[in-house]
Amino acid sequence: MAKNVLDFEKPIIELENKIEEMRKHETMLDISKEIKTLEDKVLQLKESIYNNLTRWQRVQLARHPERPYTLDYIYMMTTDFIELHGDRNYKDDHAIVSGFAKLDNQKVMIIGHQKGRDTKTNLYRNFGMPNPEGYRKALRMMKLAEKFNVPVITMLDTPGAYPGLEAEQRGQAEAIARNLLEMSRLKVPIIVVIIGEGASGGALGIGVGDRILMLQNTWYSVISPESCSSILWRSWEYKEQAAEALKLTAEDLLEQKIIDRIIPEPLGGAHKDHQQMANTLKSVLLEELNNLLKIKPEKLISSRLEKFGKMGVFEE
Incomplete structure (x- = not known):
């Protein structure tokens, strides 16, 4: 097997x-x-x-250890990538990677969560769970991109922001909230792509953009199915029911108008063919960037605010 x-x-x-x-x-x-x-x-x-696939099976595929991560996509899709480090305040957070790159001839700033492939690299990357300095690093990069008029691409793949005591002491909630504010009024195009699991504020901290895209076998939710199950049923045994209730798949979120587009994966998931997945994602990103770069900054910001302002509104 x-x-x-x-x-x-x-x-x-x-x-x-x-x-x-x-x-x-x-x-x-x-x-x-x-x-x-x-x-x-x-x-x-x-x-x-x-x-x-059921919603829980989609969650399992999104967590598959062989799926491509942010750095994999960067190296397969872009050229001239220069990784930039640190928040200029505390330290460099290895759970967030960032830097300038070229997508064909288009300069971009790429920011994304990064997990590890084994125990050693997962510890180094903190299992893809950023600390406050990770979000502050991301914001520094966005401001740098804005300064040089370069569009921003963010890639979401995290089980959540790091929940440790030291993260709270250094202002985890403030760092995420600050990013939501600053991203909402950034003067350059922002494209957000959920490439794996998008959990809670850990994902939303770099998740405000003009276009929100999801790979076919990913999930995006305020809480993971296991945590939802443990709160409602006081047990992780009901995670499948929780996943169904949360409606966290790409199809669900497109229907709810939380996201704008679903990017198809190779049959069996993105991990079955990394290069094919990267090629598909690259072509979609270039198409979206081509459309967004035609829009004036003032219009970008007003449309972005309007887009997120409409979310969560329901009629009965």
Whole structure:
């Protein structure tokens, strides 16, 4: 069995393993028709499973350890990336990466959450959970982008802002709130992309923009399904029901007009083909930037404020 296989993927993996086993004997037996039949069956099974995922299964895919992270996208999509560090106040937060880069010929400032691939790098990146200095670093970069009239792209992928005592002592809530205020009136275009999990204020701290995009198998919510379950049912056992109630998938949020666009992923998820996913994302970003760069700063700001002002309004 392959590594990092989710429960609902096991029937697919079993068939793929069977095909591999049959190929080993293909030189001795003419079983090409049987192999082709099984390959067709695998494709049908994949389409059936991945096109009918539950909300909890989407959450699981968004957390897949082999999904591309912010730095992966930066290195696959851009050139001339120069990483910039520190908030000029306390220290550099490794859970947030940022810097100038070129998307084809367009200069951009990219800011995003960064997780690790193993225990060592996860500790270094604090599991993608920023401290206040991470949000202050992000704001410093946005102001720098504004100074040089460069559009901002943010990539969201965090289980939440770091909840430790020292983070609260250094003003976690103030740092996030300050970013919401400053991003709402930044004079350059901002594109926000949810590339994995977008949890709570940890994601929203770099999540105000002119265009909000979500990859197909990601989630974005005020709280994670597990935390919601523990509050409502005092147990994590009801996380699947919580995920359904939270309506946190890309389709849900597009319907609620929280986001503007869903970016399709390769069949099976972004982790199945990093380069294909990066190419798709790059083309979408260039298209969106081309439209936003035509808009005057005053209009950008007023439209941004109007966009977020409409959220959460319901009629009964």
